[in-house]
Amino acid sequence: MSLRNALLSLLTVEPMTGYDLYKVFETSVGHVWHAPDSQIYPELKRMEAEGLITGQDVPWGPRGKKRQYAITEEGIAEFKAWMNTPLDYARTRDPAHLKAAYLEWAQPEPAKEQMRAHIAHHQALLAQWQEKISEMEQGTNSMLERRLANTEPEQQEATIAYKRFTYEGLIARAEAEIQWATRGIELINRLNP
Amino acid sequence: MSLRNALLSLLTVEPMTGYDLYKVFETSVGHVWHAPDSQIYPELKRMEAEGLITGQDVPWGPRGKKRQYAITEEGIAEFKAWMNTPLDYARTRDPAHLKAAYLEWAQPEPAKEQMRAHIAHHQALLAQWQEKISEMEQGTNSMLERRLANTEPEQQEATIAYKRFTYEGLIARAEAEIQWATRGIELINRLNP
DNA sequence: GAAAACATGTAACCGGTTACATGATTCT
DNA sequence: AGAATCATGTAACCGGTTACATGTTTTC
Numbered sequence: 001m002s003l004r005n006a007l008l009s010l011l012t013v014e015p016m017t018g019y020d021l022y023k024v025f026e027t028s029v030g031h032v033w034h035a036p037d038s039q040i041y042p043e044l045k046r047m048e049a050e051g052l053i054t055g056q057d058v059p060w061g062p063r064g065k066k067r068q069y070a071i072t073e074e075g076i077a078e079f080k081a082w083m084n085t086p087l088d089y090a091r092t093r094d095p096a097h098l099k100a101a102y103l104e105w106a107q108p109e110p111a112k113e114q115m116r117a118h119i120a121h122h123q124a125l126l127a128q129w130q131e132k133i134s135e136m137e138q139g140t141n142s143m144l145e146r147r148l149a150n151t152e153p154e155q156q157e158a159t160i161a162y163k164r165f166t167y168e169g170l171i172a173r174a175e176a177e178i179q180w181a182t183r184g185i186e187l188i189n190r191l192n193p
Numbered sequence: 194m195s196l197r198n199a200l201l202s203l204l205t206v207e208p209m210t211g212y213d214l215y216k217v218f219e220t221s222v223g224h225v226w227h228a229p230d231s232q233i234y235p236e237l238k239r240m241e242a243e244g245l246i247t248g249q250d251v252p253w254g255p256r257g258k259k260r261q262y263a264i265t266e267e268g269i270a271e272f273k274a275w276m277n278t279p280l281d282y283a284r285t286r287d288p289a290h291l292k293a294a295y296l297e298w299a300q301p302e303p304a305k306e307q308m309r310a311h312i313a314h315h316q317a318l319l320a321q322w323q324e325k326i327s328e329m330e331q332g333t334n335s336m337l338e339r340r341l342a343n344t345e346p347e348q349q350e351a352t353i354a355y356k357r358f359t360y361e362g363l364i365a366r367a368e369a370e371i372q373w374a375t376r377g378i379e380l381i382n383r384l385n386p
Numbered sequence: 387g388a389a390a391a392c393a394t395g396t397a398a399c400c401g402g403t404t405a406c407a408t409g410a411t412t413c414t
Numbered sequence: 415a416g417a418a419t420c421a422t423g424t425a426a427c428c429g430g431t432t433a434c435a436t437g438t439t440t441t442c
Binding site for chain 4: 387388389390391392393394395396397398399400401402403404405406407408409410411412413414
């Protein structure tokens with residue numbers, strides 16, 4: 001049910017179409033949550049049927065139209081309820097560490113390549129998150145700016161602080177993964193002289 | 194297809210029954226990969242049909258029997274091939290950080306409770322992984338001891354080193370998550386005086 | 387004798403992925 | 415005029431979860 005709440009969180013900013021939401025998942029929130037359009041459109045329909053959001057057809061060009069969804073009071077209540085409910089943590093399922101535990105079965109070159117890919121993956125994430133923080137600082141993150149425009153002044157500090165806190169955590173994690181994989185390459189080299 | 198390879202990795206130690214494998218998932222490997230029995234038994238059947246493992250009914254008590262699976266040459270080749278193939282990293286889907294980014298929507302107490310649960314979750318993982326390393330050092334990890342008994346002497350160092358490397362990475366991650374959530378509690382306190 | 391552990395499955399469901407499908411609008 | 419983007423879906427599939435179901439053996 002996290003997709004539903006990710007969608008609700010975005011609709012607390014302003015009404016959006018399925019395509020708008022899809023694009024946001026491809027960029028800003030996409031680094032914390034991702035969903036393909038094929039999952040978003042049906043979910044929006046279900047949410048509308050359940051009264052969490054209301055859809056409205058708005059004209060788009062001479063003949064086209066698009067459906068814009070706005071969060072309802074019920075939707076806000078649902079989102080807040082989710083935010084106040086503790087998560088239940090899923091059992092671990094971590095292919096990268098599963099493979100790392102059995103690297104003696106790989107050849108040295110592919111093993112190192114695996115570690116390099118791990119580094120590249122987390123370096124890309126790191127760069128994106130650092131970019132998010134720098135956008136926040138410069139006020140160039142449009143989703144955040146629009147959110148702040150609809151937020152009471154005394155709440156704005158918290159809104160920014162929690163987002164920064166989140167990104168900082170993700171940055172620390174990415175850095176740790178890069179460090180780990182770097183040590184992995186050293187280890188592979190040491191064991192395969 | 195990681196379940197399949199997790200099963201293969203365990204069967205490189207020695208032949209096992211579905212229940213044996215299920216128990217191992219509940220304990221040692223379970224902290225890197227988890228699977229319920231309802232997923233293990235059908236997967237073993239498919240793997241047998243594909244020739245990756247061979248099953249043999251062995252008597253169990255006066256009337257019972259159990260099916261013991263051994264990895265085949267084909268299975269070993271498949272596992273090695275997987276180990277030599279780079280992973281493709283799935284798009285992020287991280288409910289804990291998704292929620293953290295919107296903590297201004299939660300009440301302070303539930304928000305802190307969330308952070309405490311995050312700490313408790315990762316502290317439990319941390320303890321399990323530290324225990325694994327201490328078992329390795331004392332030679333009391335029976336899966337590993339059995340694996341080493343079937344490993345050529347010149348390979349034993351690598352086998353141990355990669356497992357230690359894996360656990361150390363997971364320990365570092367757990368410590369970082371605990372630190373992050375601790376900062377989160379401080380932040381919530383600061384914003385809600 | 388009862389409880390715990392061993393042993394093996396099936397079935398319904400759910401969230402998510404991939405592939406397929408279509409058409410309008412805007413930009414160059 | 416053609417390409418890129420906007421817009422919205424359906425359908426098959428897949429990995430994983432939860433619930434249900436059953437029987438044997440070992441341990442206390």
